[in-house]
Amino acid sequence: MAVLASRVRYEEKRIFAALERRGVAYAHVDTRRLGEELGAGPAGNGGPGYAAALNREISHSRALYASLLFEARGVATVNTSDTITVCGDKLRTSLLLRRAGVPVPRTAVALAPEAGADAAERLGFPVVLKPLAGSWGRLVAAVHDRDQAETVLEHRAALPTPQQHIVYLQELVDKPGRDIRVIVAGDEVVGATYRYSDGWRTNAARGARSAPCPLTPELTGPARAAARAVGGGVLGVDLVEGPGGPLVLEVNHTVEFQGFQDAHGDAVDVADAIVAHLLDAASRDGAAAGARRGEAR
Amino acid sequence: MTLACPECEGPVRLAEPVRMSEIAQCADCSSELEVVGLDPVTLELAPEIEEDWGE
Numbered sequence: 001m002a003v004l005a006s007r008v009r010y011e012e013k014r015i016f017a018a019l020e021r022r023g024v025a026y027a028h029v030d031t032r033r034l035g036e037e038l039g040a041g042p043a044g045n046g047g048p049g050y051a052a053a054l055n056r057e058i059s060h061s062r063a064l065y066a067s068l069l070f071e072a073r074g075v076a077t078v079n080t081s082d083t084i085t086v087c088g089d090k091l092r093t094s095l096l097l098r099r100a101g102v103p104v105p106r107t108a109v110a111l112a113p114e115a116g117a118d119a120a121e122r123l124g125f126p127v128v129l130k131p132l133a134g135s136w137g138r139l140v141a142a143v144h145d146r147d148q149a150e151t152v153l154e155h156r157a158a159l160p161t162p163q164q165h166i167v168y169l170q171e172l173v174d175k176p177g178r179d180i181r182v183i184v185a186g187d188e189v190v191g192a193t194y195r196y197s198d199g200w201r202t203n204a205a206r207g208a209r210s211a212p213c214p215l216t217p218e219l220t221g222p223a224r225a226a227a228r229a230v231g232g233g234v235l236g237v238d239l240v241e242g243p244g245g246p247l248v249l250e251v252n253h254t255v256e257f258q259g260f261q262d263a264h265g266d267a268v269d270v271a272d273a274i275v276a277h278l279l280d281a282a283s284r285d286g287a288a289a290g291a292r293r294g295e296a297r
Numbered sequence: 298m299t300l301a302c303p304e305c306e307g308p309v310r311l312a313e314p315v316r317m318s319e320i321a322q323c324a325d326c327s328s329e330l331e332v333v334g335l336d337p338v339t340l341e342l343a344p345e346i347e348e349d350w351g352e
């Protein structure tokens with residue numbers, strides 16, 4: 001197995017320990033040192049081929065291209081480049097969630113900042129303005145009226161990245177001071193936490209406090225459906241409790257779980273669930289490759 | 298094991314086994330540090346957060 005990561009944090013150390021406990025041979029591949037001539041031997045520092053690769057790269061760009069390189073060599077990747085592409089773009093995610101019938105907040109998009117204020121007005125204030133790409137709650141703004149919208153959009157228009165000029169808006173759901181993180185690994189719902197925050201952003205990266213959240217069908221149904229809609233894998237599904245039930249906010253492809261693990265203690269082992277899914281992906285991919293060889297004969 | 302922070306020389310404690318690319322934080326100066334060598338264990342300032350980092 002390969003574990004792709006440029007930063008070894010709490011999560012990666014837990015994953016290494018879980019692999020070692022299961023007696024699984026693995027190599028840590030630092031994506032910053034990953035370079036190869038296309039079509040020239042196995043991916044991963046020119047080393048041996050891998051049964052599967054677990055992508056834990058913190059940089060979205062490096063994660064996407066690392067998965068593409070390993071997939072090109074026939075290595076099963078978790079997550080796949082397709083899943084990473086979708087989860088790295090909130091609009092792509094929203095379109096697939098809607099197509100799958102997953103409950104989501106009302107969402108609008110405008111393809112230029114000057115159209116953003118009208119789109120926000122049609123959606124109805126207050127709204128949340130989010131960058132299409134990005135994580136940890138960065139550059140996310142709660143906008144309560146047209147004046148605020150125009151001000152924030154003026155700043156957004158001044159950003160150099162063209163993608164930042166695409167306006168993605170969601171209704172600001174009146175949540176009870178918390179959101180919900182559900183971790184899914186393949187078809188298994190590993191567990192859920194409430195994330196409490198004094199502010200309106202409830203990202204763990206912003207210091208939100210995690211506490212165990214009971215798994216109920218009204219939570220696991222949308223979480224599983226959301227994970228399936230974006231292509232499946234090891235995913236962190238973020239939901240908010242709306243007046244009519246849970247709504248899926250977004251799906252994260254390189255899930256961080258320190259707060260989640262601390263909240264659950266010994267009741268849940270996220271790293272081991274991730275490793276179990278990786279082994280499953282490797283065996284399914286091996287069986288599929290065997291079947292393909294059989295057909296070729 | 299305990300090493301000196303390359304920024305302020307304060308003590309940085311690392312739980313064993315120490316891993317390449319592991320991230321640690323100096324309790325004295327709050328610098329984020331990266332393990333860049335294992336024999337001997339060597340620390341450098343970790344890279345700054347980039348725009349596309351996250352979950």
